[in-house]
Amino acid sequence: MEVRRTAPVKLVVPGERRDDLHESARQFLHCANHAAEFCWDERSYTNCVTANSTARDALYEELRAETELTANLVQEAIRRAVQATKGVVKRWKQGKRVSQPEFTSWSMVYDKRSATFYRNKVSLSTVNGRVECEFELPADSPTPYERYVLSDEYEFRASTLQYDKATDEFYFHITTRKDDDDESEGSADTGHQTVLGIDLGVNSLAVASTGTFWQGDEYDHWCREFEKRRGEMQQRGTQAAHNALLRLGKREEAWRKQYIHTVANEIVSEAVEHDCNLIVFEDLTDIRERLPDAKWHHVWAFRRLYEYISYKGPEQGVSVVEVEPNHTSQRCSRTDCGFTHEANRQGEQFECQKCGYEVNADYNAAKNIGVRYARKRKHSLRSSPKSGSGDAPVDVRINGGMLNGESYQPIAGD
Ligand SMILES: [Zn+2]
Structure with a gap:
């Protein structure tokens, strides 16, 4: 990887x-x-x-x-x-x-x-x-x-x-x-990594594998308000209204950035408080295709959030990596299951069709993102003769505990 x-x-x-x-x-x-x-x-x-x-x-x-x-x-x-x-x-x-x-x-x-x-x-x-x-x-x-x-x-x-x-x-x-075959990105002596998975979703702005949610309700609310004000000004069509529109645009952008900075700081703090030295996101390249229902201001927010966290994280000793997305929202995040199916996800709710595990869909995805990184790394450590750190552990922080790199059921194509 x-x-x-x-x-x-x-x-x-x-x-x-x-x-x-x-x-x-x-x-x-x-x-x-x-x-x-x-x-x-x-x-x-x-x-x-x-x-x-x-x-x-x-x-x-x-x-x-x-x-x-x-x-x-x-x-x-x-x-x-x-x-x-x-x-x-x-x-x-x-x-x-x-x-x-x-x-x-x-x-x-x-x-x-x-x-x-x-x-x-x-x-x-x-x-x-x-x-x-x-x-x-x-x-x-x-x-x-x-x-x-x-x-x-x-x-x-x-x-x-x-x-x-x-x-x-x-x-x-x-x-x-x-x-990623023989590195130890965690603490220098043991290579131990503790991962915080982050899902950027349609329902919530961001969800961490620790179970912390950033709903983004306030963000949505203000984006709608700005939208409404813009509509009113555009209808007036005067030069004064046009100038006011430009000023509003600048205010809105500053407000958005401020909001995303706050969320970015909180996500980095979440990692630090849970002793995570790595934050894992899904690659955002094709986010438009993967989340066709996402509002444009969410896609904007996702990109900024990633950008801000990727420089705020390292200042606190937390690295940031991306993994390729691969059915993270359809896969059951229970370690002994891992069943992957479209029907598992219904809007905000996840219900595994095989084992019956029920959980918030974004939280399920956040765990899978962390797990995906852990699995990949485990695999590459094992297959690498150069690895000095042997079976360096990779753990994923979840709500009330830890998943370790051993017992994951692979997703098809992993
Ligand atoms: Zn299951």
């Missing part, structure tokens, strides 16, 4: 160099969209370009000439478009509705050559030479360089530079990955 870890780090960008980053991001976006256009063919997925080398050979010279970006940034922009096209082609093959990938958000990908790490700063290539940005970190924390780039456990992949318009701040999201 591949484990990815992303740590957002706030950057101190010299005032006079901010425009260089903005302009670089604009040109990066141009390259990515140009490449996406090249890769796409609406007639058939067999005509779409999904090989990075094909796209790079065709576009590299042209994009270098058209922009002031360095070689590696142009290549990363092309790679991003190819990756997105691959994802779309995969969904197309499954018969899902698809369209040409389009990039709109402020985001650039840096590899090891376009970003050079130092202990307390990173040097980034831009359209106007390099810019050195210091990391904004608490004095006693290990620097991102020590933590991720020098890490033996994790392989540095690439990082994305992002800009948060609301706060006018730049963040460097450092991404590392490893094939």
Whole structure:
């Protein structure tokens, strides 16, 4: 199993160099969209370009000439478009509705050559030479360089530079990955891990495997209120109403973010209070397809929640990982059962058709998410001759107890 870890780090960008980053991001976006256009063919997925080398050979010279970006940034922009096209082609093959990938958000990908790490700063290539940005970190924390780039456990992949318009701040999201076969991510000596599973659901915003719920009622209520106010202003149609609408939009976004920050802090605290050193989520990539009934403001909330927790967690010694979703809502989470069937879940209620176990559906899913990680890890530890930690235990915190990694019944396809 591949484990990815992303740590957002706030950057101190010299005032006079901010425009260089903005302009670089604009040109990066141009390259990515140009490449996406090249890769796409609406007639058939067999005509779409999904090989990075094909796209790079065709576009590299042209994009270098058209922009002031360095070689590696142009290549990363092309790679991003190819990756997105691959994802779309995969969904197309499954018969899902698809369209040409389009990039709109402020985001650039840096590899090891376009970003050079130092202990307390990173040097980034831009359209106007390099810019050195210091990391904004608490004095006693290990620097991102020590933590991720020098890490033996994790392989540095690439990082994305992002800009948060609301706060006018730049963040460097450092991404590392490893094939989870011989690592000990838990306490260094024993490799022991205690997992908190988190389900992001339709009924509740989030549910932990410990049985704690974040209902999100207040969130829904305020989203509806904002919606209503927006509707009223749109009907008036005057310039004043239009301006008020813009102000309302900003207020709403700030309010939403604040709300999600609070939930993120509470989830990290939940992990710390239960001695968990790992929070496990389901991969959010296809969340739109998996939760067709989810409201857009929930999907927005899920992504933010994951993003916030992935940088708040490590500050408290809690890592964050994603597992591929695999029928976690249909599987019975009782250790001696594990029966998986569509009919097990009916709305908010879970009732196992085999053993009769009845429980809240989101809580059942949260346990399964933790269990899924534990099982995968157990399996890879056993099959790895390199494993120094032997049968390092993985436990999942549940309501009133613990599940350990031994007795799980596999889900088909595990
Ligand atoms: Zn059962």
